[in-house]
Amino acid sequence: MSSRVAVLGAGNVGSALAQRLAEGNIADVVLLDVIAGRPQGLALDLTQSRLIQGHDRQILGTTDYNDIHHVDVVVITAGFPRKQGMSRDDLLKLNGNLIQDITRQAVAVAPDAVYVVVTNPLDVMTHVAWQVSGLPPQKVMGMAGVLDAARFAAFIALELNISVKDIRAMVLGGHGDLMVPLPRYSSVSGIPITELLPAATIDRLIQRTRHGGAEIVNLLQTGSAFYTPAAAAALMVEAILSNQARLLPVCAYVEQAYNLRGMYVGVPARIDRQGVAQIVELSLTESELQALHASAYAVQGVIAATQSLLN
Numbered sequence: 001m002s003s004r005v006a007v008l009g010a011g012n013v014g015s016a017l018a019q020r021l022a023e024g025n026i027a028d029v030v031l032l033d034v035i036a037g038r039p040q041g042l043a044l045d046l047t048q049s050r051l052i053q054g055h056d057r058q059i060l061g062t063t064d065y066n067d068i069h070h071v072d073v074v075v076i077t078a079g080f081p082r083k084q085g086m087s088r089d090d091l092l093k094l095n096g097n098l099i100q101d102i103t104r105q106a107v108a109v110a111p112d113a114v115y116v117v118v119t120n121p122l123d124v125m126t127h128v129a130w131q132v133s134g135l136p137p138q139k140v141m142g143m144a145g146v147l148d149a150a151r152f153a154a155f156i157a158l159e160l161n162i163s164v165k166d167i168r169a170m171v172l173g174g175h176g177d178l179m180v181p182l183p184r185y186s187s188v189s190g191i192p193i194t195e196l197l198p199a200a201t202i203d204r205l206i207q208r209t210r211h212g213g214a215e216i217v218n219l220l221q222t223g224s225a226f227y228t229p230a231a232a233a234a235l236m237v238e239a240i241l242s243n244q245a246r247l248l249p250v251c252a253y254v255e256q257a258y259n260l261r262g263m264y265v266g267v268p269a270r271i272d273r274q275g276v277a278q279i280v281e282l283s284l285t286e287s288e289l290q291a292l293h294a295s296a297y298a299v300q301g302v303i304a305a306t307q308s309l310l311n
Protein backbone atom coordinates (compact mmCIF):
# COMPACT_ATOMS: atom_id res chain seq x y z
CA MET A 1 0.00 0.00 0.00
CA SER A 2 1.13 3.56 -0.73
CA SER A 3 2.56 5.57 2.13
CA ARG A 4 0.27 8.38 3.31
CA VAL A 5 1.35 11.60 4.95
CA ALA A 6 -0.89 14.13 6.68
CA VAL A 7 0.22 17.74 6.39
CA LEU A 8 -1.61 19.78 9.01
CA GLY A 9 -1.73 23.43 7.99
CA ALA A 10 -2.12 24.31 4.31
CA GLY A 11 -0.24 27.58 4.47
CA ASN A 12 3.06 28.45 2.82
CA VAL A 13 5.09 25.62 4.36
CA GLY A 14 2.27 23.06 4.27
CA SER A 15 1.33 23.61 0.64
CA ALA A 16 4.96 23.63 -0.53
CA LEU A 17 5.53 20.41 1.43
CA ALA A 18 2.45 18.75 -0.07
CA GLN A 19 3.77 19.64 -3.53
CA ARG A 20 7.21 18.17 -2.79
CA LEU A 21 5.79 14.96 -1.33
CA ALA A 22 3.48 14.37 -4.29
CA GLU A 23 5.73 15.56 -7.12
CA GLY A 24 8.76 13.85 -5.57
CA ASN A 25 6.67 10.64 -5.57
CA ILE A 26 7.38 10.28 -1.85
CA ALA A 27 3.84 9.72 -0.56
CA ASP A 28 0.12 10.32 -0.98
CA VAL A 29 -0.87 13.45 0.90
CA VAL A 30 -3.79 14.56 3.06
CA LEU A 31 -3.63 18.35 3.40
CA LEU A 32 -5.68 19.69 6.31
CA ASP A 33 -6.46 23.24 7.40
CA VAL A 34 -9.10 25.08 9.43
CA ILE A 35 -9.95 27.36 6.53
CA ALA A 36 -12.68 25.53 4.59
CA GLY A 37 -11.97 25.42 0.86
CA ARG A 38 -8.25 26.20 1.09
CA PRO A 39 -6.88 22.66 1.46
CA GLN A 40 -9.47 21.31 -1.01
CA GLY A 41 -8.57 23.99 -3.58
CA LEU A 42 -4.83 23.44 -3.20
CA ALA A 43 -5.25 19.65 -3.42
CA LEU A 44 -7.27 19.98 -6.61
CA ASP A 45 -4.72 22.35 -8.10
CA LEU A 46 -1.89 19.91 -7.27
CA THR A 47 -3.91 16.98 -8.65
CA GLN A 48 -4.37 18.75 -11.96
CA SER A 49 -0.59 18.96 -12.49
CA ARG A 50 -0.11 15.18 -12.22
CA LEU A 51 0.14 14.64 -15.97
CA ILE A 52 2.73 17.39 -16.32
CA GLN A 53 4.65 16.26 -13.25
CA GLY A 54 4.35 12.57 -14.14
CA HIS A 55 2.98 11.02 -10.95
CA ASP A 56 -0.22 9.35 -9.74
CA ARG A 57 -0.05 10.46 -6.12
CA GLN A 58 -3.37 11.08 -4.37
CA ILE A 59 -3.72 14.52 -2.80
CA LEU A 60 -6.74 15.05 -0.60
CA GLY A 61 -7.70 18.43 0.86
CA THR A 62 -9.83 18.43 4.01
CA THR A 63 -10.86 20.11 7.26
CA ASP A 64 -11.86 16.76 8.80
CA TYR A 65 -9.43 14.85 11.01
CA ASN A 66 -11.15 11.56 10.16
CA ASP A 67 -9.46 11.83 6.76
CA ILE A 68 -6.02 11.38 8.32
CA HIS A 69 -7.02 8.05 9.85
CA HIS A 70 -3.94 5.77 10.02
CA VAL A 71 -1.54 7.88 7.99
CA ASP A 72 2.13 6.89 8.33
CA VAL A 73 3.52 10.34 9.11
CA VAL A 74 1.90 13.54 10.39
CA VAL A 75 3.69 16.84 9.76
CA ILE A 76 2.40 19.78 11.80
CA THR A 77 2.91 23.08 9.98
CA ALA A 78 -0.24 24.80 11.28
CA GLY A 79 0.22 28.04 13.14
CA PHE A 80 1.30 31.64 12.82
CA PRO A 81 4.61 32.60 11.26
CA ARG A 82 6.53 35.52 12.73
CA LYS A 83 6.68 38.97 11.23
CA GLN A 84 9.52 41.48 11.11
CA GLY A 85 10.76 42.44 14.58
CA MET A 86 9.41 39.27 16.27
CA SER A 87 11.46 36.41 17.66
CA ARG A 88 10.23 32.84 17.20
CA ASP A 89 9.47 32.73 20.93
CA ASP A 90 7.00 35.60 20.42
CA LEU A 91 4.78 32.99 18.71
CA LEU A 92 4.47 30.97 21.89
CA LYS A 93 1.10 32.26 23.02
CA LEU A 94 -0.38 32.23 19.52
CA ASN A 95 0.78 28.72 18.64
CA GLY A 96 0.98 26.90 21.99
CA ASN A 97 -2.68 26.10 22.52
CA LEU A 98 -3.19 25.54 18.81
CA ILE A 99 -0.48 22.84 18.79
CA GLN A 100 -2.03 21.12 21.77
CA ASP A 101 -5.44 21.06 20.16
CA ILE A 102 -4.14 19.86 16.77
CA THR A 103 -1.96 17.14 18.29
CA ARG A 104 -4.81 15.77 20.41
CA GLN A 105 -7.12 15.58 17.40
CA ALA A 106 -4.46 14.01 15.18
CA VAL A 107 -3.31 11.38 17.70
CA ALA A 108 -6.92 10.30 18.24
CA VAL A 109 -7.13 9.16 14.60
CA ALA A 110 -3.48 8.51 13.74
CA PRO A 111 -1.99 6.98 16.91
CA ASP A 112 0.63 4.90 15.08
CA ALA A 113 2.09 7.70 12.94
CA VAL A 114 5.49 9.32 13.36
CA TYR A 115 5.02 13.04 14.10
CA VAL A 116 7.21 15.82 12.69
CA VAL A 117 6.62 19.28 14.12
CA VAL A 118 7.48 22.37 12.07
CA THR A 119 5.50 25.10 13.87
CA ASN A 120 7.53 27.69 15.81
CA PRO A 121 8.96 28.15 18.34
CA LEU A 122 10.13 24.77 17.11
CA ASP A 123 11.78 23.06 20.08
CA VAL A 124 9.06 24.18 22.50
CA MET A 125 6.24 23.19 20.15
CA THR A 126 7.85 19.78 19.62
CA HIS A 127 8.01 19.29 23.40
CA VAL A 128 4.37 20.39 23.78
CA ALA A 129 3.20 18.10 20.95
CA TRP A 130 5.02 15.15 22.54
CA GLN A 131 3.64 16.02 25.99
CA VAL A 132 -0.01 16.02 24.90
CA SER A 133 0.36 13.15 22.43
CA GLY A 134 1.06 10.46 25.01
CA LEU A 135 3.40 8.89 22.42
CA PRO A 136 6.90 7.59 23.10
CA PRO A 137 9.39 10.42 22.44
CA GLN A 138 10.98 8.48 19.55
CA LYS A 139 7.74 9.03 17.61
CA VAL A 140 7.77 12.83 17.92
CA MET A 141 10.53 14.96 16.42
CA GLY A 142 10.95 18.51 15.15
CA MET A 143 12.32 19.91 11.90
CA ALA A 144 15.09 22.50 12.29
CA GLY A 145 18.60 21.04 11.98
CA VAL A 146 18.13 19.90 8.38
CA LEU A 147 17.08 23.46 7.45
CA ASP A 148 19.79 25.18 9.50
CA ALA A 149 22.49 22.84 8.15
CA ALA A 150 21.23 23.42 4.58
CA ARG A 151 21.55 27.17 5.14
CA PHE A 152 25.07 26.78 6.55
CA ALA A 153 25.98 24.59 3.55
CA ALA A 154 24.51 27.13 1.11
CA PHE A 155 26.56 29.96 2.65
CA ILE A 156 29.75 27.84 2.62
CA ALA A 157 29.17 26.99 -1.05
CA LEU A 158 28.62 30.65 -1.95
CA GLU A 159 31.73 31.74 -0.02
CA LEU A 160 34.01 29.10 -1.58
CA ASN A 161 32.35 29.17 -4.99
CA ILE A 162 32.09 25.38 -4.80
CA SER A 163 29.14 23.15 -5.67
CA VAL A 164 26.95 22.57 -2.64
CA LYS A 165 26.86 18.88 -3.69
CA ASP A 166 30.28 18.39 -2.07
CA ILE A 167 29.37 20.10 1.19
CA ARG A 168 28.15 18.57 4.44
CA ALA A 169 27.23 20.78 7.37
CA MET A 170 26.21 20.11 10.97
CA VAL A 171 24.16 22.38 13.23
CA LEU A 172 23.16 21.40 16.79
CA GLY A 173 21.00 23.05 19.45
CA GLY A 174 17.67 24.84 19.48
CA HIS A 175 16.17 26.54 16.43
CA GLY A 176 16.97 30.06 17.61
CA ASP A 177 19.74 32.64 17.73
CA LEU A 178 21.81 30.35 20.00
CA MET A 179 21.87 27.40 17.55
CA VAL A 180 25.32 25.83 17.23
CA PRO A 181 26.76 25.47 13.70
CA LEU A 182 29.80 23.20 13.99
CA PRO A 183 32.68 24.10 11.61
CA ARG A 184 34.77 21.10 12.75
CA TYR A 185 31.99 18.81 11.57
CA SER A 186 31.24 20.78 8.39
CA SER A 187 33.26 19.83 5.37
CA VAL A 188 33.88 20.02 1.65
CA SER A 189 34.53 16.54 0.22
CA GLY A 190 35.70 15.45 3.66
CA ILE A 191 37.95 18.49 4.25
CA PRO A 192 36.80 20.38 7.38
CA ILE A 193 35.97 24.00 6.50
CA THR A 194 38.42 25.05 9.24
CA GLU A 195 41.14 24.00 6.73
CA LEU A 196 39.66 26.05 3.90
CA LEU A 197 38.41 29.31 5.39
CA PRO A 198 39.83 31.84 7.87
CA ALA A 199 38.22 31.90 11.35
CA ALA A 200 36.70 35.37 10.80
CA THR A 201 34.97 34.21 7.60
CA ILE A 202 33.62 31.09 9.34
CA ASP A 203 32.29 33.30 12.17
CA ARG A 204 30.50 35.48 9.61
CA LEU A 205 28.88 32.41 8.00
CA ILE A 206 27.86 31.10 11.44
CA GLN A 207 26.18 34.40 12.30
CA ARG A 208 24.38 34.44 8.95
CA THR A 209 23.17 30.88 9.56
CA ARG A 210 21.94 31.76 13.06
CA HIS A 211 19.94 34.63 11.63
CA GLY A 212 19.02 32.84 8.39
CA GLY A 213 15.31 32.80 9.19
CA ALA A 214 15.22 36.45 10.31
CA GLU A 215 17.06 37.58 7.15
CA ILE A 216 14.20 36.16 5.07
CA VAL A 217 11.48 37.49 7.42
CA ASN A 218 12.98 40.98 6.99
CA LEU A 219 12.99 40.67 3.20
CA LEU A 220 9.51 39.15 2.81
CA GLN A 221 7.89 41.43 5.39
CA THR A 222 4.69 39.32 5.36
CA GLY A 223 5.79 35.97 6.78
CA SER A 224 8.75 33.62 6.89
CA ALA A 225 10.73 31.22 4.71
CA PHE A 226 8.92 28.23 3.25
CA TYR A 227 10.73 26.70 0.25
CA THR A 228 13.73 25.34 2.18
CA PRO A 229 11.66 24.55 5.30
CA ALA A 230 9.33 22.49 3.10
CA ALA A 231 12.31 20.79 1.40
CA ALA A 232 13.79 19.97 4.82
CA ALA A 233 10.52 18.52 6.11
CA ALA A 234 10.15 16.47 2.90
CA LEU A 235 13.65 15.06 3.39
CA MET A 236 12.73 13.99 6.93
CA VAL A 237 9.49 12.38 5.76
CA GLU A 238 11.37 10.52 3.04
CA ALA A 239 13.96 9.38 5.61
CA ILE A 240 11.19 8.02 7.84
CA LEU A 241 9.24 6.27 5.07
CA SER A 242 12.25 4.83 3.25
CA ASN A 243 13.56 3.27 6.48
CA GLN A 244 17.13 3.70 5.23
CA ALA A 245 18.58 4.70 8.63
CA ARG A 246 19.50 8.21 7.50
CA LEU A 247 21.59 10.29 9.90
CA LEU A 248 20.08 13.79 10.13
CA PRO A 249 20.19 16.67 12.59
CA VAL A 250 16.68 16.81 14.10
CA CYS A 251 15.00 18.13 17.21
CA ALA A 252 14.81 14.93 19.24
CA TYR A 253 14.17 13.94 22.83
CA VAL A 254 17.55 13.53 24.48
CA GLU A 255 17.16 11.01 27.27
CA GLN A 256 20.78 11.27 28.25
CA ALA A 257 23.57 12.53 25.98
CA TYR A 258 25.82 15.59 25.73
CA ASN A 259 25.40 15.93 29.53
CA LEU A 260 21.75 16.79 28.87
CA ARG A 261 18.85 14.88 30.34
CA GLY A 262 15.23 14.57 29.31
CA MET A 263 14.78 17.45 26.87
CA TYR A 264 14.07 18.22 23.22
CA VAL A 265 16.97 19.81 21.36
CA GLY A 266 18.70 19.58 17.96
CA VAL A 267 21.10 16.63 17.73
CA PRO A 268 22.25 14.23 14.99
CA ALA A 269 19.99 11.19 14.99
CA ARG A 270 19.43 7.99 13.07
CA ILE A 271 15.95 8.19 11.56
CA ASP A 272 13.94 5.20 10.45
CA ARG A 273 10.37 3.98 10.03
CA GLN A 274 9.86 4.02 13.81
CA GLY A 275 11.05 7.62 14.19
CA VAL A 276 14.22 8.51 16.08
CA ALA A 277 16.11 5.22 16.29
CA GLN A 278 19.28 6.54 17.95
CA ILE A 279 20.85 9.81 19.04
CA VAL A 280 24.44 10.15 17.94
CA GLU A 281 26.76 11.76 20.44
CA LEU A 282 29.58 13.67 18.77
CA SER A 283 32.77 14.36 20.60
CA LEU A 284 32.66 18.12 21.32
CA THR A 285 35.25 20.59 22.60
CA GLU A 286 34.54 22.38 25.87
CA SER A 287 33.38 25.54 24.05
CA GLU A 288 31.15 23.59 21.62
CA LEU A 289 29.55 21.77 24.55
CA GLN A 290 29.05 25.06 26.41
CA ALA A 291 27.37 26.57 23.35
CA LEU A 292 25.07 23.53 23.05
CA HIS A 293 24.16 23.76 26.73
CA ALA A 294 23.45 27.50 26.47
CA SER A 295 21.10 26.81 23.55
CA ALA A 296 19.43 23.80 25.23
CA TYR A 297 18.92 25.59 28.56
CA ALA A 298 17.42 28.61 26.78
CA VAL A 299 14.83 26.22 25.26
CA GLN A 300 14.29 24.61 28.69
CA GLY A 301 13.61 28.03 30.21
CA VAL A 302 10.93 28.79 27.62
CA ILE A 303 9.35 25.34 28.08
CA ALA A 304 9.15 25.91 31.84
CA ALA A 305 7.57 29.35 31.33
CA THR A 306 5.15 27.91 28.75
CA GLN A 307 3.41 25.43 31.03
CA SER A 308 1.34 28.15 32.73
CA LEU A 309 0.22 29.57 29.35
CA LEU A 310 -1.20 26.28 28.08
CA ASN A 311 -4.57 24.66 28.64
Ligand SMILES: NC(=O)C1=CN([C@@H]2O[C@H](COP(=O)(O)OP(=O)(O)OC[C@H]3O[C@@H](n4cnc5c(N)ncnc54)[C@H](O)[C@@H]3O)[C@@H](O)[C@H]2O)C=CC1
Nearest residue numbers: 009010011012013033034078079080081118119120122229
Ligand atom coordinates in the same frame (compact mmCIF):
# COMPACT_ATOMS: atom_id res chain seq x y z
N1 LIG B 1 10.80 24.74 12.03
C1 LIG B 1 11.20 25.58 11.11
O1 LIG B 1 12.36 25.60 10.73
C2 LIG B 1 10.21 26.48 10.45
C3 LIG B 1 9.01 26.74 11.07
N2 LIG B 1 8.09 27.55 10.46
C4 LIG B 1 6.83 27.75 11.18
O2 LIG B 1 5.80 27.00 10.52
C5 LIG B 1 4.53 27.60 10.79
C6 LIG B 1 3.75 27.79 9.49
O3 LIG B 1 4.40 28.74 8.66
P1 LIG B 1 3.71 29.19 7.29
O4 LIG B 1 3.24 28.00 6.55
O5 LIG B 1 4.64 30.13 6.63
O6 LIG B 1 2.44 30.00 7.85
P2 LIG B 1 1.07 30.31 7.06
O7 LIG B 1 0.42 31.41 7.79
O8 LIG B 1 1.35 30.47 5.60
O9 LIG B 1 0.23 28.97 7.23
C7 LIG B 1 -0.25 28.53 8.45
C8 LIG B 1 -1.51 27.73 8.17
O10 LIG B 1 -1.94 27.13 9.39
C9 LIG B 1 -3.36 27.11 9.34
N3 LIG B 1 -3.92 26.90 10.67
C10 LIG B 1 -4.03 27.76 11.69
N4 LIG B 1 -4.63 27.17 12.74
C11 LIG B 1 -4.90 25.90 12.36
C12 LIG B 1 -5.52 24.80 13.00
N5 LIG B 1 -5.98 24.89 14.25
N6 LIG B 1 -5.66 23.65 12.31
C13 LIG B 1 -5.19 23.53 11.05
N7 LIG B 1 -4.61 24.57 10.39
C14 LIG B 1 -4.46 25.72 11.04
C15 LIG B 1 -3.69 28.48 8.76
O11 LIG B 1 -5.04 28.53 8.30
C16 LIG B 1 -2.68 28.59 7.65
O12 LIG B 1 -3.15 28.07 6.43
C17 LIG B 1 4.86 28.90 11.54
O13 LIG B 1 4.69 28.72 12.94
C18 LIG B 1 6.31 29.15 11.19
O14 LIG B 1 6.97 29.96 12.16
C19 LIG B 1 8.30 28.10 9.23
C20 LIG B 1 9.48 27.88 8.58
C21 LIG B 1 10.56 27.09 9.16
Ligand SMILES: O=C([O-])CC(=O)C(=O)O
Nearest residue numbers: 082088120213214224225
Ligand atom coordinates in the same frame (compact mmCIF):
# COMPACT_ATOMS: atom_id res chain seq x y z
O1 LIG C 1 12.37 32.47 10.71
C1 LIG C 1 11.26 31.98 10.96
O2 LIG C 1 10.44 32.45 11.77
C2 LIG C 1 10.89 30.71 10.25
C3 LIG C 1 11.95 29.74 10.54
O3 LIG C 1 11.99 29.13 11.59
C4 LIG C 1 13.10 29.72 9.65
O4 LIG C 1 12.99 30.11 8.48
O5 LIG C 1 14.17 29.33 10.12
